[in-house]
Amino acid sequence: MEAVDALEKMAPVLLAFGCGTVLARRKVVPAESSKVFADYTFLFAVPCFLFGNIYRSDLEALFDWRAIAGYAAAAGLAVVLAGALSRAFGVRDPRGLALRIMAAVQVNTAYFAVPVFIMLFGNAAPIFPVLLLQVCVLSLVIISIMELGRPDRGGSLRTRLFAALAASLTTPVVLACNAGIALNLLSVPLPGFVLDSFAFVGDSSSPVALFALGLHLGGMGLTLRGTTVEEMWIVAFKCVGFPLMTLGVARYGFGVEGDWLHYLVLLAAMPAPQNLFIFAQRYDVAVDMSAALVVKSSVVTLLLLPLWAQWATA
Template sequence: MTGVFEGFATIGAVIALGALLAHLKVVDLTAQVLLSRLAFFVASPALMVVTLGAADVSAVLSRNLVASVAAVLVAGGTYAALARFVWRRPLGHSTIGTLSASYVNAGNLGIPIAAYVLGNAAYVAPTLLLQLLVLQPVALAVLDADARGGRPPLRTMLARPFTNPLTVGSLVGVGLALTGWTLPRAVQDPLELVAHMAVPAMLIAYGIALRLGPGLGAGGSAVEVGTTSALKLVAQPLAAFVVARYLLGVEGHALLAIVVTSALPTAQNIFVHATRYDRGTVLARDTILITTIGSVPVILLVAALLG
């Protein structure tokens, strides 16, 4: 379990650094917005090229993917239904809430946990690809449309994700993985250097927001935050377990990998998207905080029961 604690400790330390810098007035909320934009438009697309370019794309065609999709549909679909029919949330807010309830931290936390706890970083690849190539582009298309107002033509909606830097970076990375091509060192080396900025920028921006933004639950619904957190920490891994074990017949270490991946906390880049589009920012921030803390005992419990 050392890898679990190391992964969470690393993330917590960088978030704490952002909060400390804000507390000491070295940076302010303007810096938080700037870091979020840098992560969104520059560093994260580079990270997608580097990460997916080295991924085993064939891993997406596995039982792991089927269970992951089912778990996302249960957690995200439940929140979307509540947001639409109970809380009457607007489209952009509902989109961020759906992501908060179902989009796992498969990158900067999932990869080290898969490598050090599960023994193989490839275990997280199906979830990573699902999120980058399906969930994220669809969500960003909806957020783009909501930010612009009205409902654009279908052709515009279909084309819009491919003008998003994160989607473009993901597609380039998948193209490299499928073809086996490698970028020239003159291109690969700068890309890797910029990619290394993505996760620290996200986490420092998040720490600044925690220190200078509204308090936990302020400006939002405690019930809604509790619901997104419960869906992420309980409903999603439970759905992954049921589908993988009883519908797909997965057992042993493979089952552990599927459930642990689904139990990962909400990804920090959801807060970046919320900030970028100014939709559901407090909901995303609070859900990330609660699930990041709460996922530690959840993952330890999963490991104890299935390991």
């Protein structure tokens, strides 16, 4: 029964993604316009979503520091292993390495984890500590590497490093998270219409991002037959390796048990994040591979989700 419910929760995801694919294949909407939709999501809709939800959350109740430390340690180990495997496959470009690590370690929270957690546990609150870790740490590093490697960046290494760090810290996604945390901790009151406005725009982030991905894939075409060995190991690492690593590190390294152990492992089992495609398209690095990894890891996650859900609710 859990499997059927989980698949039903994925119906909106399939609708938004499938609509973009069909419209691009029929040339109703140009596939190249996917970048416009991706930029809207990355620069505006996702920051609105994050700010509003973080501001409204009870941060003190959400942060189990032992559980978060366990997940962070597992993610750090996964970053090292994914980077080593990528180099073994001949990837030397830092931006290419960063994207592959992002695909193998970061998780799709807004588009997969939220509906799954609401279905299984009644709310998605446990997601936000990991979401903050991803945005304020992992994504910050990824953005810095992307900005540092931009071909239009000139000057000395030190100058480019500071410019890249400044660009990453002033990215709307990072600013939104930091602002949400600061205003929440300071108990700064915001008018209801302001929060409603952020929620209105933020609610569009999931469908628009998935629509953009569908447009891109509708234009390029995607078949399982064309899956490369590199794509296979990244998907396997993301959907099986990383959650098992999280289970081992969190349970035996940090003594995390009970509900939080289930939360962390289930989160780690979510597919590669939609932002992988958005970052790749924004910085013009491995766009086709990133789009393929998002979709293929999502398919594998859907197939494995009944097993993870049964374990997490046992």
